[in-house]
Amino acid sequence: MSQAQSNDYILELQQLFGTEAVIHGNELQERAVSYWNAAPTEAMALVKPATTEQVSELLRWSYKHQISVVTQGGLTGCVEGCVAADDEIILSLERMNHIEVIDPIGGTAQVQAGVILETLQQAVADQQLRFPLDLGARGSCTLGGNAATNAGGINVLRYGMMRNLVLGLEAVLPDGTVVSSMNQMLKNNSGYDLKQLFIGTEGTLGVITRLVVRLFPQPLSCNSALVALDSFEQVTQLLNHLQRDLAGALSAFEVMWGDYIQRVTQPGWHKSPMSSDYSFYVMLEAEGADPDTDGARFSTLLEQSLEDGIIVDAVLPKSELERRQLWDIRENFEALYQQPPTFLYDISLPIKDMAAYVAQVKERLQERWPESECSVLGHMADGNLHLFISPLCEGERSHLHHQADEDVYEPLRQFEGAVSAEHGIGLEKKAWLGHSRSRAEVELMRALKKTLDPLSLLNPGRVFDL
Template sequence: MSFAATLLDTLGADIITPGADVPEKYHHDWAGLAPVQPLALARPRTTEDISRIMAACHAAGVPVVPQGGLTGISGAAHPKADGIVLSLERLDDIEAIDVDAGTLTAGAGVILETAQNAARDAGLMLGIDIGARGSCQLGGVLATNAGGNTVVRYGMARDHLLGLEVVLADGTVINGMNAMLKNNSGLDLKQLFIGSEGLLGVITRCVLRLHPLPPATVTAFVGCAGSDSATSLLRAARGTLGPMLSSFEVMWPSFFHFMSRATGLGSPLAGEHGAYAIIEATGFDAAATRQAMEKLFETALDTGLVEDGVLANSVKEERALWAVRESPAEYETVLGPVIPFDVGIPVSQMGEAVTRIEAAVHDAFPSARALSYGHIGDSNLHVVVNVPEAGQDQPSNEVKATVYAITRALGGTISAEHGIGAIKRDYLAYSRTAEEIALMRRIKAALDPKGILNPGKSFAEGNCT
């Protein structure tokens, strides 16, 4: 009897789907890699189900690839033909919200937006917010240590996690569902699994920290002369808004001009500028929050940091100001296949990085579209590249070599918030030392001695030195 048939016989058709019957949805994630039909699909309903699946795979030496919402762009959820895809989508219960403690307890398969809404209904907020909020799952958010729009105020996914339940490669369940902000009893084991992309264990449940829900939001959209002005505006925003600054997004002309026209969303400003910024402030006093943003806006205009801008006067206007920035889901429609980058660049080098990356891409491929934007308040630059005449066969290797070489030269990191996965693993040594990579592999060998969890990804053995 085949391993897939054994799993099916043991766990039943409700949980196990043999390879030939696995829906195409589970053959790939957003990374753009060629679809792969796995040996079988497992859709467990409980932690106990996952423990049984992992124990069986460990005993047989069968690879396991955990999958969440399939919104990653690094290929961490890409299947293996000889392995099992382990979907966490059925672990979708919000178990509890403790208003007094400010915590949310949930399964790994809960959609981020569902968790956000549940927190909001309780008068609180979950400070994690990313563009894929309507489809990404909490387990994947934690496994990649996702960032997003509000990192400048609330931090990365790591900063929101209090407790974690994880199933190890051999089926052992680690119940670390701590719900207290202070707990220094021994090693903080959850830190091993945040950002590990499923290489060390399968995240099944979590306890997330919630925050008071700020009733006031003020959003500004401004045009600056260029990168230097945008960086100076960030400094001014921090000084004027302080902890009220919740988002600071910058879009360079390559991105904003192309996407605003291609999507038909247009621009809230009359003219064109060298950089565009969305500034968001949230607070607990509507008048004070508005006054602080107006002060920043007026000072920035007077000192020339801003050439033009608008302030939203309603929720509808706020959404309109964010519309172009949140349009990357339209890439397939308006650009076709893209080569996406999520790099970290020191804020002082951000403008130089954009200039050098866009110029280098155009030198190599004159017809290429290289669109730049990002969360520069937390040193995160996104670039997407499309070479029109290449069609589906985008020159990803050549473009990656160019972008990552510039990133390394400027003291940046090849991954700011989307992990390493299969796409970036050959470049891991651009951002981590040989000693660091060796230590990561020692930890993996201790927790997954047979190497069945997500083999060939991130720091797993392979060409990342």
């Protein structure tokens, strides 16, 4: 597209939405591509609609001109899902950031898609309520992005993924049609559940503009611990015991392989609250309703696990500060990014196969790059592991990335694992989708894309190619 042509388009957009809502592509250098990539943003222009009607108007306009639109939320996605090209329009939902309704009786909140996760968490906390989706990017990610990527995080064990927390949803189709299904009820089987088309499809079938989400009562007690274990078998035992003995109360069970702890507690990084030499660590949390007895029960269960030889060490925080410090060990892994490149993976597989799988990956990496580091942690109860791989080896970044991909994804096939558990596919994992999905499945995805977005204008080329 010529510069003159794109200048004409931008002028049209400014007339439609006002100059304050449209940023020319030449003026986007100050915006980083994403949290993960400091390079300047590329796009023909960035448009910030303020309402669903404006989103609809923008999509009608782009449909007429057959211009691709890339939707952006908080830019903390991990799979290059919203990196735009210079002939694409970026649709940013940053101005659609209003919490419209909080209904404490029904246990629901109605929000615009650009509301930041932590903003909602805090707003409902003021009413003794809880929105339980939680992840490291809470301060920047948006609810629209959480829905479009079906976000997971640290409380899935108890509350489910974002899909399970969305009751109603409004989306705009590529031709500007507004499909509003702002259901407030836990149950609605009146025809197809259309919101499922937009949850987890990474913005490829429509632009999510508003949501109704579930709220829960704030837990009255919260008990946490970091525990150490000698073998993966014991980690599995501990999970089974706690799932039975804490029933619905167990809310987090975050496993960390020993080498993860050793690396993030190197001098200058986190202070380790116990020896760093154990094979496995688990960050545990249980939320209860009886502050008088929950703490004692939690401690008793851990003491029992110590006596039974399931765990070998445990630290219980004595204050919210200490609790936060324990969580920081799990959530703040900057120490792993000291010697770039470091590649982050997000896979899932049956729990029973995890130990064997990780051993295989580490073995392959050691053979390929003897100096390489591989740190593993994850939401174990969900079948979800994250791997951080630093080749520590000379080479072109994209080539190293592809080699690491091979070492992570090839061994996954035999366990019928998923190349993405919670991050999505985006551009980054597109080449590997076939490792987790059959030809018939991908063909059906394509058929849906062609039905909802026949000109392939929304986030084109993400997830799969047509």
